[in-house]
Amino acid sequence: MEIKLKDFIKQGKIISFLNFSGSFEKLINNQKISYVLDNRKKYEKKVRDYFQETIFDFSESKFQDACKMVLLDPNVLEKSGISLSRTEYKRLQFVEALLNRSETILFQNFELGFYGKDRSYYQKLFLKLTKYGKCILCFTNDITFLFGMVSKFILFRENDYVLLDDFYQEEIYQYLEMPPIIAFIKKLNQNHIKLEPYIETKEVLKAIYRSVNSGDKL
Amino acid sequence: MKKKLQMKEVGISTDNQIIFDHFSYVLEHKKNVCLIGQTNIGKTLLLKAIADEVIYSGLIIKRNPCQFLFQILDLVGTIDELIHFQELTSEHQQLIFEYLKLTHLNYSYSELNLKFKLKVSILVKVLQFPTFFFVDDILQSFKTQEKVELLTLLQAFHITLFYVTSNIEDTLLFPYCIVMGKNGILMEGKTVNVLKQEKIMHKLGFSLPFIIDLSLQLKSYEMINDIFLNEQELIEQLWKSN
Numbered sequence: 001m002e003i004k005l006k007d008f009i010k011q012g013k014i015i016s017f018l019n020f021s022g023s024f025e026k027l028i029n030n031q032k033i034s035y036v037l038d039n040r041k042k043y044e045k046k047v048r049d050y051f052q053e054t055i056f057d058f059s060e061s062k063f064q065d066a067c068k069m070v071l072l073d074p075n076v077l078e079k080s081g082i083s084l085s086r087t088e089y090k091r092l093q094f095v096e097a098l099l100n101r102s103e104t105i106l107f108q109n110f111e112l113g114f115y116g117k118d119r120s121y122y123q124k125l126f127l128k129l130t131k132y133g134k135c136i137l138c139f140t141n142d143i144t145f146l147f148g149m150v151s152k153f154i155l156f157r158e159n160d161y162v163l164l165d166d167f168y169q170e171e172i173y174q175y176l177e178m179p180p181i182i183a184f185i186k187k188l189n190q191n192h193i194k195l196e197p198y199i200e201t202k203e204v205l206k207a208i209y210r211s212v213n214s215g216d217k218l
Numbered sequence: 219m220k221k222k223l224q225m226k227e228v229g230i231s232t233d234n235q236i237i238f239d240h241f242s243y244v245l246e247h248k249k250n251v252c253l254i255g256q257t258n259i260g261k262t263l264l265l266k267a268i269a270d271e272v273i274y275s276g277l278i279i280k281r282n283p284c285q286f287l288f289q290i291l292d293l294v295g296t297i298d299e300l301i302h303f304q305e306l307t308s309e310h311q312q313l314i315f316e317y318l319k320l321t322h323l324n325y326s327y328s329e330l331n332l333k334f335k336l337k338v339s340i341l342v343k344v345l346q347f348p349t350f351f352f353v354d355d356i357l358q359s360f361k362t363q364e365k366v367e368l369l370t371l372l373q374a375f376h377i378t379l380f381y382v383t384s385n386i387e388d389t390l391l392f393p394y395c396i397v398m399g400k401n402g403i404l405m406e407g408k409t410v411n412v413l414k415q416e417k418i419m420h421k422l423g424f425s426l427p428f429i430i431d432l433s434l435q436l437k438s439y440e441m442i443n444d445i446f447l448n449e450q451e452l453i454e455q456l457w458k459s460n
Contacts, residue, residue, distance in 0.1 A: 021331065021332060071257075075233075075235070078233060079232075079233050080233075083232050083233060085258055085262060085263075086262070087257050087258055088258060109358075112355075112358055112384065113257065113355060113384050114257050114384060115254070115255075115256055115257055115384050115386070115423060115424055115425075116386065116423055116424045116425030117423030117424070117425075118256075118257050118423070119425075141358065141359060142358070176361075177361045177362060179428070180387060180427065180428035180429060180449075181428050183449070184428065184429070184432070184449050187449055187450065187453065188453060191453055191457070193453070193457060201428060201431050201432055201435070202435075204432060205432065205435050205436065205439075208436065208441070208456060209439065209441070211457075212441065212456055212457065216457060217457055217458075218453070218454065218457045218458055
């Protein structure tokens with residue numbers, strides 16, 4: 001399925017998309033959009049050469065600031081594109097988007113390859129960028145990356161898509177892996193222990209404490 | 219002689235920068251291992267060193283066949299052509315049919331969705347009958363059940379999996395876990411024992427699998443006495459003992 005991105009762009013918002021496997025229709029008109037994709041089709045030459053040729057008004061200090069923001073070692077400038085790791089490659093595209101002052105940044109499976117602490121950092125960074133009026137288009141298959149970041153998201157089905165606002169909606173898990181925290185709460189409900197649809201472990205812990213101490217039984 | 223792969227003091231530098239060094243480990247046959255590590259610690263590079271795709275220091279002794287999967291393969295032809303189905307024993311044919319869950323094998327690879335391309339890519343490697351199979355963080359599109367099915371398939375083919383992942387939940391599918399650091403292995407052992415090192419894991423910036431995290435916290439409040447990997451058992455422990 002091909003989608004018209006311009007239909008989704010809202011400045012200062014994170015728009016999330018789950019289970020998308022089609023192609024992105026290039027934006028026309030004057031919308032400024034940058035892509036941070038999970039592939040290696042961009043930096044074939046030395047990173048410095050690419051940035052100096054491509055970025056208008058390139059400055060090393062701005063490059064370093066952008067690197068700091070996306071947790072990328074600025075020494076990447078002296079590397080060749082082919083020697084970059086998967087996560088360096090994505091972060092470098094992120095840097096490029098920031099240097100281009102793109103109003104909209106599209107991320108495809110950005111969280112893949114990052115571990116716990118980094119994932120949390122990028123969630124906060126996405127939210128911060130929206131405060132500066134940026135639109136973040138976040139395409140992912142990992143619903144846990146959306147926890148705490150958005151309350152509504154778009155789920156792609158076989159031939160269409162639907163806007164949802166509940167991480168516990170069964171339909172999602174016809175397509176995606178159910179996060180263990182959701183599986184656990186659903187299993188509790190099957191066992192007639194009613195807990196709210198939490199998405200944070202500490203909330204589940206408190207709810208268990210309350211339930212056990214109030215004498216709930218299976 | 220026991221089948222194994224030895225890594226001694228392996229290190230890699232790129233662009234005059236040390237990525238990691240002092241990585242030593244003996245991978246044994248029939249002992250699947252999961253490798254985790256911080257972002258950019260060199261996990262993929264380690265696999266590439268074992269595959270002789272990058273220059274490394276130290277020693278890697280490989281006496282048994284190895285296969286590597288870094289990304290979905292770019293293949294041409296039908297599934298039947300790619301996996302030479304007719305040349306396989308009936309037992310292997312059946313295993314592959316069960317794994318693929320397809321009624322026939324004349325689908326063109328290019329028309330498959332990403333998940334099936336990945337499955338076929340895996341099969342192409344598996345049917346080289348390696349002793350050790352190294353897979354780099356590419357199973358994200360698989361549901362847990364599909365990962366379990368892969369492990370079952372590999373076991374049936376007597377293939378040992380060395381899997382690199384950034385998904386902490388994946389570690390629970392493996393009996394043994396290694397945490398890689400800049401100066402070699404930071405922690406290794408039975409997966410549950412590694413994950414139980416809550417303070418160290420958090421200090422390194424790792425989150426914990428949900429069931430382990432919850433168990434550890436419930437244990438700290440003295441609501442349970444042990445770590446549970448099975449959610450139903452945890453539920454019964456909490457509410458039946460009440």
